[in-house]
Amino acid sequence: MNGLSQTDLPVFNLLSIGQRGVGKTVFLAGSYVELQGSRSKNSDRSLWLECQDSQGKENLEAVLDYIARTGEYPPPTMKITDFNFSLNAHSRQGDKKLCAFRWWDVPGESCNFRDPDFQKMVLNSHSCCVFINGYALVNNPEYLDKFEGAFKQVMAIASLVKEHGLDYGFALIFTQCDLLEPGPVSQLQIEENLQPLLGRLDAVNAKYQRFYSAIPITAHQQTFQLSATGGAAALVWLLGELNKTEPFQERRTLESGLKQSVSTAAERQRAPTAVNPNRHRYLPILIASSLGVLVMSLAQFFLPSAEQAQTPTEQISQYESILARDPNNIDALVNLAKLYIEQQQPDKAMPVLEKIVQQRPDSLEWQFILAQLYENKEEKQKAESVYDRILAQQDNNIEALVKKAVLRNEQGDIQTAKTLFAKAEKVAPTDALRDRVKAISQSVLQGGN
Ligand SMILES: Nc1nc2c(ncn2[C@@H]2O[C@H](COP(=O)(O)OP(=O)(O)OP(=O)(O)O)[C@@H](O)[C@H]2O)c(=O)[nH]1
Ligand SMILES: [Mg+2]
Known part of the structure; x- marks a missing residue:
């Protein structure tokens, strides 16, 4: 720079x-x-x-x-x-x-x-x-x-x-x-x-x-x-x-980004090649990118939607029936997983999360959630293999390094735990994070002694 x-x-x-x-x-x-x-x-x-x-x-x-x-x-x-x-x-x-x-x-x-x-x-x-x-x-x-x-x-x-x-x-x-x-x-x-x-x-x-x-x-x-x-x-x-x-x-x-986005969309609508029959209907909405409209679009998230009006049980059965027809529908899988987790039904959430992770192997967050559910169920080996997968994708991922280290330590494999903690410390991008990893490593390794 x-x-x-x-x-x-x-x-x-x-x-x-x-x-x-x-x-x-x-x-x-x-x-x-x-x-x-x-x-x-x-x-x-x-x-x-x-x-x-x-x-x-x-x-x-x-x-x-x-x-x-x-x-x-x-x-x-x-x-x-x-x-x-x-x-x-x-x-x-x-x-x-x-x-x-x-x-x-x-x-x-x-x-x-x-x-x-x-x-x-x-x-x-x-x-x-x-x-x-x-x-x-x-x-x-x-x-x-x-x-x-x-x-x-x-x-x-x-x-x-x-x-x-x-x-x-x-x-x-x-x-x-x-x-x-x-x-x-x-x-x-x-x-x-x-x-x-x-x-x-x-x-x-x-x-x-x-x-x-x-x-x-x-x-x-x-x-x-x-x-x-x-x-x-x-x-x-x-x-x-x-x-x-x-x-x-x-x-x-946020404002200039939204304005840019709506005006680009408006441009597209105006382009002579655009043959969208609905263009006249949408154009006024697209170009009304004033502050007021943008605030309204933020505020719309506060209005109860049809989906929010349903009970969680109704939503669950709605997504289950979508999946019965279309088992890989990712939106339905994601919404269903969220609902099961919110409803504290980890056993039902787990297979859904496994499908999400299969379909979205790049999403580390879903993998972490799945690993956490495995850990909660004492399925430590499965959790560890998720952390291994994350580390295969991102070998410097501090969270995965630390979590795997904790699991290794629990298995009595203290040497590997130490190596993983040391690596997490080494790759920590800030002093504060490094200190945090150090603190976790000390408390875990001492606890194991
Ligand atoms: N022990 C501890 N207490 C904290 C910490 N951060 C905030 N607190 C407590 O939380 C209280 C509120 O913190 P503030 O930073 O004033 O909260 P705020 O979000 O600015 O609150 P408002 O200005 O009233 O909106 C403090 O008076 C502390 O009692 C922290 O890291 N550790
Ligand atoms: Mg304050």
Whole structure:
């Protein structure tokens, strides 16, 4: 990559979606501190954030100062606050700015499509952080119901992204993970509890990754500080994905992407060769790509559809009868698997997932879900062979390396477990992730001793 002056920097807008008290503000402050920490570790390559505007800098310092003085987390956010950061890198060749990004710290209740400011943020966004309370997900059986409203927003965006073929990433950030038992079991519990939602994201081919954020406050010589791990990797991933294109092309926001998509479709309709008899019917819809219409298309996901009006049992029998006629219908298989998982019927979900994996061998997410179901059923060998398959496709897949290592360790094959953990550490793209793998490896290997 060429050195860039400040004015050349691509600027990305990151949306955040999360309810009151989930940990959005703490995440922002924690990620800043976490990356700052990796910089001071004197490694050959480190990343850090720099606040670009004085107001944002003041606001961030006020939060960190409050924590240092009181030893308490900051108070709830009262109004939307803007932050402009640059992501900077240090390497042997020197320091450089990689990109800039805008972050809106939003009060929980403003994360709502009816809020005009939030609508603008959604449409101007390039990617999104979705905040999920990891502690509550494991310990509160009602949490998923409470989270459903926020998740519908995610699905609305993800469905539009799919429909219009846009490139838009979702970082799923599990907050407050330091309150969970350390070790892989909590992580697996999070994944298990989230499976119904992941299935829905997979069904629209959403691009997403999971991140486990732990930001406790620790005392340090009469003052207090955030000891953050795991969260900053979410920012690094989203920005890395956005920054991939070289030379830097202008990345589309959700709004410009949708507009481009509808106007291209309109162009196609207008083309003299187009012989679609319905073109006059659709044209006005296609060219009405104003903000209002786009917001309406987001809002339509909140209206109950015919499908939502059906009970899960009715939906299941509907998809079963489709499959009786057309056993390989992938949409029916995906929807049926999701419903079985949501209805806590893993035995029925398993054969459906096996068919999905056969048909979609490239979808790692489905393979992970299947492997997890095998593990839950104590079918460890089958689970391991799924991880082997994933590793044959992607030999650096950290999640598969770690999960296989845990299984090998359970079988007493400690040497292979160690080798797999070592490889996972080696390929971890950030210090935070490496530390996380290390922590898992230590707890698993010690547990085995
Ligand atoms: N132990 C622990 N607690 C956390 C963490 N993140 C957030 N919390 C707790 O969650 C509370 C809310 O965090 P905030 O970051 O203020 O939540 P928010 O999403 O910004 O909430 P609003 O601004 O009210 O919408 C904090 O006061 C902490 O008690 C974490 O990583 N670890
Ligand atoms: Mg806040």
